Amino acid sequence: MKSGECNMKVNKNCVGCGQCAAFCKFGAIEIRGKASFTSACIECRACAAYCPVKAIEA
Amino acid sequence: MKTIIIGSGLGGLLSAAKLSKAGYEVEIFERLPIIGGRFTNIPYQGFQLSTGALHMIPHGPEGPLSQLLKEVGADVEIIRRKPVSVIRIPRNKKDIDYKFGHKDIIFEDFKIPFSLLNRLKLIYYIATTRKNPPTGQSFEEWCRKHIPQDWTYRISDAFFGWALSLKGADVPVEEAFAIIENLYHFGGPGVPMGGCKGVTDALVDIITSNGGTIHTSTEVTGLKLDNDKVTAVIVDGVEHEADLIISDIGHPLTAKLIGTETNVSGMDEYVHKSKDLKPSAGIKICLSSDKPLIGHGGVLLTPYAKRVNGICEVTNVDPSLAPAGKHLTMSHQCVHWSDLDNLDREIELGLEDLRDIFAGKEYEVLLIQSYSNDWPVNRSPSGADLKNRTPMSNLFVVGDGAKGKGGIEVEGIALGVKNCMQNILME
Numbered sequence: 001m002k003s004g005e006c007n008m009k010v011n012k013n014c015v016g017c018g019q020c021a022a023f024c025k026f027g028a029i030e031i032r033g034k035a036s037f038t039s040a041c042i043e044c045r046a047c048a049a050y051c052p053v054k055a056i057e058a
Numbered sequence: 059m060k061t062i063i064i065g066s067g068l069g070g071l072l073s074a075a076k077l078s079k080a081g082y083e084v085e086i087f088e089r090l091p092i093i094g095g096r097f098t099n100i101p102y103q104g105f106q107l108s109t110g111a112l113h114m115i116p117h118g119p120e121g122p123l124s125q126l127l128k129e130v131g132a133d134v135e136i137i138r139r140k141p142v143s144v145i146r147i148p149r150n151k152k153d154i155d156y157k158f159g160h161k162d163i164i165f166e167d168f169k170i171p172f173s174l175l176n177r178l179k180l181i182y183y184i185a186t187t188r189k190n191p192p193t194g195q196s197f198e199e200w201c202r203k204h205i206p207q208d209w210t211y212r213i214s215d216a217f218f219g220w221a222l223s224l225k226g227a228d229v230p231v232e233e234a235f236a237i238i239e240n241l242y243h244f245g246g247p248g249v250p251m252g253g254c255k256g257v258t259d260a261l262v263d264i265i266t267s268n269g270g271t272i273h274t275s276t277e278v279t280g281l282k283l284d285n286d287k288v289t290a291v292i293v294d295g296v297e298h299e300a301d302l303i304i305s306d307i308g309h310p311l312t313a314k315l316i317g318t319e320t321n322v323s324g325m326d327e328y329v330h331k332s333k334d335l336k337p338s339a340g341i342k343i344c345l346s347s348d349k350p351l352i353g354h355g356g357v358l359l360t361p362y363a364k365r366v367n368g369i370c371e372v373t374n375v376d377p378s379l380a381p382a383g384k385h386l387t388m389s390h391q392c393v394h395w396s397d398l399d400n401l402d403r404e405i406e407l408g409l410e411d412l413r414d415i416f417a418g419k420e421y422e423v424l425l426i427q428s429y430s431n432d433w434p435v436n437r438s439p440s441g442a443d444l445k446n447r448t449p450m451s452n453l454f455v456v457g458d459g460a461k462g463k464g465g466i467e468v469e470g471i472a473l474g475v476k477n478c479m480q481n482i483l484m485e
Contacts, residue, residue: 013431013432015428015429015430015431015432015433015434016401016426016427016428016429017109017110017427017428017429017433018100018107018425018426018427019100019109021425022100022101022102022107022425023100031425031426031427032402032405032426033401033402033404033405033426033428034401049090049091049275050090050091050092052089052090052432052433053431053432053433
């Protein structure tokens with residue numbers, strides 16, 4: 001996706017555990033070694049609370 | 059005695075259950091919205107995936123974790139079904155991968171691929187090392203000196219990769235032999251009904267029925283110290299007083315909470331030692347299929363795969379972990395620290411392995427989960443664990459950063475909690 005489409009950022013703390021993706025109600029997070037947001041993200045920020053390493057910044 | 063527990067992972071919950079049963083007033087602060095740390099379920103597309111562990115208890119219904127659960131009265135059913143563990147080898151003796159077919163042998167037959175000479179040596183070493191376990195080297199070094207054969211390294215890397223997420227070269231020989239001894243003693247793995255959450259839910263029930271409380275989405279950000287004692291934990295700027303503190307967040311993060319401004323003796327050494335621990339890393343690939351891919355409830359070790367160490371299909375024991383008519387299969391592969399910068403490639407190699415191992419079978423990749431650094435497979439690599447004590451006299455560390463000797467993953471957590479509780483309850 002183009003940068004700027006979604007304001008959610010994943011910092012270098014991310015280990016790719018997938019907890020954010022599992023709790024995302026919009027199926028908007030892809031995991032492969034690290035999380036990345038897709039255009040389905042509505043920036044509800046629900047995922048950030050589930051991140052065990054504080055890797056999601058908005 | 060007022061006790062505050064930082065973190066609701068398995069170590070924190072086991073400690074809380076034990077202490078609340080002994081009459082302590084227990085309060086747990088958990089930073090995340092969910093309880094259980096890396097030992098609970100996450101619902102995903104109708105499947106019960108997990109936050110970390112693979113819905114298996116390494117020594118099944120007779121191991122240290124199961125014993126501790128019984129001791130605190132937690133109602134968990136752990137089922138061990140035969141075959142408990144199976145090894146997949148190539149069909150043709152000369153092959154070095156699964157591309158041209160495979161055959162499965164039961165774990166007890168792991169001796170078969172050894173040369174006749176090495177089989178005889180093995181019988182000798184099995185007898186002698188139980189009395190005089192070797193020391194001062196890695197398990198791989200010991201193997202190279204005593205049973206040098208390709209199969210030795212393959213089966214030990216598969217086993218320790220699956221059990222500890224470490225290569226044989228990174229397991230101290232003392233720890234390896236302690237684990238082998240425990241395997242003889244307690245037997246192989248079992249599946250907890252309901253998965254990891256079956257265990258953590260049962261513990262939560264015990265803790266709350268003993269009057270304990272658990273706060274989620276509540277982060278401890280600091281400690282209040284008085285000489286060598288912690289007098290309170292700080293949550294949202296508010297001090298919560300306690301007589302005893304149990305930390306389930308590992309030694310390095312606990313050291314950070316204590317901070318450097320204390321002049322308690324041993325702090326420098328503690329910070330130094332905890333920083334030296336290299337958390338073990340790994341990748342779990344979760345698969346969905348209509349037909350079983352493995353067909354039994356044990357572990358399938360894959361010593362001829364490039365990266366995958368082992369696989370389990372827990373729905374053969376507990377079908378409720380997948381939607382009706384589906385199976386949940388999970389592979390685990392150790393990621394060596396030197397490969398952490400190249401996780402993409404490690405994942406790709408794992409996926410290639412699964413295509414070879416399950417050639418001709420239909421499945422779908424549900425989720426690929428990786429673990430390292432501050433959310434690892436084990437906070438301390440097995441065999442290097444620090445004990446439960448910290449420089450603060452009433453602050454103890456439990457969990458996968460303070461495992462007991464010879465304890466595979468959650469069994470190590472249970473042994474560590476047992477040691478820690480002996481320290482506390484004897485005082």
